[in-house]
Amino acid sequence: DIQLTQSPSSLSASIGDRVTIPCRASQNIGSFLNWYQQKPGKAPELLIFYASSLKSGVPSRFSGSGSGTEFTLTISTLQPEDFATYFCQQSYDTPRTFGQGTKVEIK
Amino acid sequence: QVQLQESGPRLVKPSQTLSLSCTVSGGSISSGDYYWNWVRQTAGKGLEWIGRIYTTGSTNYNPSFNSRVTISVDTSKNEFSLKLDSVTAADTAVYYCAADRGGDFDYWGQGTLVTVSS
Numbered sequence: 323d324i325q326l327t328q329s330p331s332s333l334s335a336s337i338g339d340r341v342t343i344p345c346r347a348s349q350n351i352g353s354f355l356n357w358y359q360q361k362p363g364k365a366p367e368l369l370i371f372y373a374s375s376l377k378s379g380v381p382s383r384f385s386g387s388g389s390g391t392e393f394t395l396t397i398s399t400l401q402p403e404d405f406a407t408y409f410c411q412q413s414y415d416t417p418r419t420f421g422q423g424t425k426v427e428i429k
Numbered sequence: 430q431v432q433l434q435e436s437g438p439r440l441v442k443p444s445q446t447l448s449l450s451c452t453v454s455g456g457s458i459s460s461g462d463y464y465w466n467w468v469r470q471t472a473g474k475g476l477e478w479i480g481r482i483y484t485t486g487s488t489n490y491n492p493s494f495n496s497r498v499t500i501s502v503d504t505s506k507n508e509f510s511l512k513l514d515s516v517t518a519a520d521t522a523v524y525y526c527a528a529d530r531g532g533d534f535d536y537w538g539q540g541t542l543v544t545v546s547s
Contacts (some may be wrong), residue, residue, distance in 0.1 A: 356532070356533040356534075358534070364524075364540075365525055365538065366529075366534070366537060368533055368534060368535055371499075371533040372508055377535075409476060411476075411534070413529075413531065413532025416476050416478075416491075417489075417491040418466075418478035418491075418532070419478065420475060421475075421530060423475060423476075
């Protein structure tokens with residue numbers, strides 16, 4: 323199975339900060355990497371697909387980059403509603419796998 | 430827009446079979462536009478992909494479930510289902526159904542907590 327590593331598991335940031343969340347794959351997955359946001363008690367929501375494509379309706383402050391084994395989700399200017407947990411997920415192969423998540427907390 | 434809703438028993442006894450259904454609205458499950466997936470989430474293991482089915486009935490399963498899992502589709506009801514055999518406490522989780530078009534999960538159900546306990 324392809325392992326996805328997200329570190330740190332949590333980070334503290336302030337409103338207006340630029341936040342970067344890394345995700346590392348255990349093998350080359352090209353651009354088959356997706357990002358989700360999850361808030362407590364809710365299902366994950368797709369933000370970015372194919373490493374850097376923004377899902378329709380998602381604010382443009384979210385962006386994704388990377389290919390191969392190293393990927394990054396960036397929030398350009400952190401807003402109050404962005405405090406949540408972010409997961410990466412690979413769609414290169416089955417079984418589909420997810421990272422363990424990075425929780426963005428208020429500093 | 431596709432909407433999904435899980436349903437089924439919230440409490441299952443150990444060694445029994447967990448059964449959930451996912452009703453699809455806002456689109457036809459037979460359209461061929463999506464794969465229909467089951468994903469679960471636990472505090473310990475995080476998000477785990479269980480498997481998926483296509484409208485043709487073709488399935489892919491996560492080998493980590495050791496052949497305990499069956500996913501089926503009922504096009505007449507516009508729903509798909511999950512059966513997980515021989516459950517233990519480790520199968521206690523929030524179970525989600527989700528639709529994917531290109532490997533990313535576009536749409537999710539709200540999730541249902543299933544507890545395995547006697």
